Amino acid sequence: MKELERNVKSVIRDVPNFPSEGIVFKDITTLLANPNLNAQVLSKFQEKAKDLNPDVVIGIDSRGFLFGNSIASELKIPFVPVRKQGKLPYDTISISYELEYGQSVLEIHKDAIKKGDKVLIHDDLLATGGTAEAASKLVEDLGGVVIGYSFLIHLSFLPGMAKLSNISNNLFAIATY
Secondary structure (H helix, E strand, O other): HHHHHHHHHHHHHEEEEOOOOOEEEEEEEHHHOOOOHHHHHHHHHHHHHHHHHOOOOEEOOOOOOHHHHHHHHHHOEEEEEEEOOOOOOOOEEEEEEEEEEEEEEEEOOOOOOOOEEEEEEEEEEEEEOHHHHHHHHHHHOOOOOEEEEEEEEOOOOOOOHHOOHHHHHEEEEEOOO
């Protein structure tokens, strides 16, 4: 795993002051452009997800879709997108939450999660934890149970882990900074 982490860190590009002043954006497009490394990352996510035995994988808009759907497909379970406000075409529930650099709203289809579904939440990055925490609340509002989180990147110097402390023992990240 340490070798995979080193390889991922070696290709991720830092973009200063994006999307706003003072933020150093972790650009994963350089990883996606490397098919061998991309496949290794996906394989590791699938392996970790299998251990949790989820009923559903949620991917958070939009970079959480990149690996989330493939994880679900490999496990032969449903994939559910959690999207920014106004992007889903059917009846939704929504939640407002704080971002590192502002505020946003997430939505999920009302019929996406069944009562008692065990849910793995996937996103590209854990920073302050607001987005993953909001997705968790949506799952719980629909009667699902969050059993774990997976991230490509965890910025451990930010408080995201603390917001997800109820499931932090089932929090997996490929690269931690």
